[in-house]
Amino acid sequence: MSTKLAINLHKLARFTNTAIPILATIFFLAGRYISFYYHFLTVPLLGLLLVNLYYLFGQKNHSLLRNFGILGQGRYMLESLGPELRQYLFSGDTEERPFNRTERGEVYRKANNVDSAASFGSQNNFDATEIKLRHSLFPISRGDVEPYRMTFGEERGIQNAYTLTVPIIISGMSYGALGKRAVRSLARGIAQTGGLMNTGEGGYPKYHLMENCDLAFQIGTAKFGVRNRDGTLNDQLLAELAAKEQIKMIELKLSQGAKPGKGGMLPKEKITQEISELRGVPMGRDIVSPTHHAECQDYPSTIAFIRRIQEISQLPVGIKLCIGDPRQFFELVGEMKRQDAFPDFITIDGAEGGTGAAPKAFLDRVGMPLFPALKSANDILLAAGVRQRVKIIASGKLISPGSQIIAFCLGANAVATARGFMLSIGCIQALQCGSNTCPVGITTHDPDLERGINIPDKALRVANYIHSLEHDLDELLCSAGARTVSDLTFDHLYIPNESALYPFANHS
Ligand SMILES: Cc1cc2nc3c(=O)[nH]c(=O)nc-3n(C[C@H](O)[C@H](O)[C@H](O)COP(=O)(O)O)c2cc1C
Incomplete structure (x- = not known):
């Protein structure tokens, strides 16, 4: 026996x-x-x-x-x-994805205004997979760092050029993907810092507008908020929105890192009566936006469309895209030169970017990760002699100063994060953004769950997070001997080998 x-x-x-x-x-x-x-x-x-x-x-x-x-x-x-x-119980501090506990903890500490100094040593890799900042033998003092200022639209000499004074932008997240209290917390928090928030592609930004912050209005492929019945752009509606004091820039979304080549998705569980009205869509069905803008069929029509939005809005206008093939980006830049028409900014979103909902195959397998994409885009613009005509905004897991400084060295003029700000208002990475069951009330419209969000408290956390990031970025600049992020270049990076540019390892 x-x-x-x-x-x-x-x-x-x-x-x-x-x-x-x-x-x-x-x-x-x-x-x-x-x-x-x-x-x-x-x-x-x-x-x-x-x-x-x-x-x-x-x-x-x-x-x-x-x-x-x-x-x-x-x-x-x-x-x-x-x-x-x-x-x-079981995962180690550096094991989970998309963000491990160490990375999340850093954001929580910044948001709570807790000293983020760590003891004993780094938990990161020092092998051949990690990019590092090359510090200078002669660091500069904090007082020598210049305040951040980046003016969008200045290259075209437009009247409504917009000066960004906070280098970290709240990346596009629609009301729909987020609940109203989360939107208002983020908007109120960014307003306290004078920074910029992107509305995402959720149509008329009713809740974004409530808190008096600067906004970039996003036009997604479904053109919620500015669409004709046939899905094309309604010039009149765009002009009315652009005339609002708070709308400072327009972003035309060509694609998004988490699902390039696939339109935005809002699962039916999250479509309330109000959202169906704000977007002009029926309830009870998933909303899946078109894969591309009807107006953007090829390079010439895409650039012409950007120019048309610039003319209608009279604001700085940029595009957001995830790069698939740098040769196509090269062609796009060539077309800008041919038409002598440039977007005022280009947001490069890495394939590692987040989303409210996307098919898993797209999340896992489509698009270039941020660092190599950013480097390609910057190099192409430089080689074409037009780098000074556009600003670059970078996004894709840039939630910490360590990863943000690398993006600046690779050519970014500003960085944006969505999930960093979600974490700052209490996201616990429950991975339920699409099901309306977010346990901390951020990506849900269930009033019982949204109850957990106290807007003034969360707004303060957003502001703390930004101030702490700004502080750390300034200190990194000192270490690199650079007075502004614009002084950072590729040469400030220690890249152990080519594969280090490809962030298969975590890069925060
Ligand atoms: C909940 C959620 C909603 C989002 N909604 C949009 C959107 O409406 N439009 C868009 O272009 N990107 C959207 N994104 C993508 C972000 O704007 C950003 O590009 C991406 O998450 C990369 O930043 P991150 O890695 O710092 O989160 C969304 C992301 C999240 C997490």
Whole structure:
């Protein structure tokens, strides 16, 4: 006889499936002949028996339940709790994705205004996979760092050029993907810093506008908020929006890192009456935006469309894209030169970027990661002799000063993050953005869950996060001996080998 105490789940299931009817019978008889109170157990046991019979003989979908009965449910329960168990109990500090605990912790500390100095040593890699900043032998003092200023639209000499004074922008997230309280917290927080927030592609930015912050209005491929019935651009609606004091720039979204070549998605669970009205779409169906703008069929029409938006809005206008093939970006820049028409900025979004909802294959397998894409774009613009005509905004996991400084060295004029700001207002990376069940109330419209967000408190965290990032960026500039981010170049980077530019390893 074996002395091992191994559990044979199949035998245990057979035992359970036999025990349930026997116990139900015993308690039924006890209730009948001994005391009525035994029926308090008979009733749940009979319920359990019926459910178990259904699992074993009724339903046909799940083999596990047909073979194991009620015990099989244990697997599904543990599986559904798996992410939480791993996150809280079993994962190491540098293991999880997209952001590990160390990375999230850094944002939480910044948002809570807690000193983020760490002790003993770095947890990052010092092998051949990590890019580092080359510091100078002669660092400069904090007082010598110049305040950040970047003026968009100055190259075209437009009247409404916009000067950005905070180098970290809240990347596009629509009301729809986010709940109203999250939008208002972010907007109120950024307003306290004088920074810029992108509205995302959610149509008329009702809640973004409430908090008096500077906004870049995003036009997605469905053109929510500025669309004609046939999905093309409505010039009149765009002109009306652009005339609003708070709208400082327009961003035409060509693609997004998390799902390039696929339009925005809003699952039906998140489409409330209000969202259906703001976007002009029906309820009860997923909203899937077109893969591209009807107006952008090739290089010439794309550049012509950018110029048209510049003319209608009279504002700085940029494009957002994830680069797939740098040769296409090269062609696009060539077309800008031919037409002598340039977007005022180009947002390069890395394939590692986040989203409210996207097909997994797109999240995992489509598009160039940020660092190589940014370097390519910068090099192409330089080689074409037009780098000074456009600003570059970079996004894609740039949630910490360490990764942001590298983006500046690779050519960014400003950086943007979406998930960094979500973390700053309490995101716990529950990975439920698309299901309306966000446990901390950020990506949901369920009032019971949104209740958790206290707008003044979260706004303060947003402002703290930005101030702390600015502080750290300034200190990194000192170390590199640079007075502004514009002084940083590729030569400020220590790149151990070519593959280090490809952030298969975490790069924060
Ligand atoms: C919840 C959520 C909603 C988003 N909505 C939009 C959107 O409406 N338009 C867009 O261009 N990008 C959207 N994005 C992508 C972000 O703007 C950004 O490009 C991307 O997440 C990279 O930044 P990150 O890695 O710092 O989050 C969204 C991202 C998240 C997480």
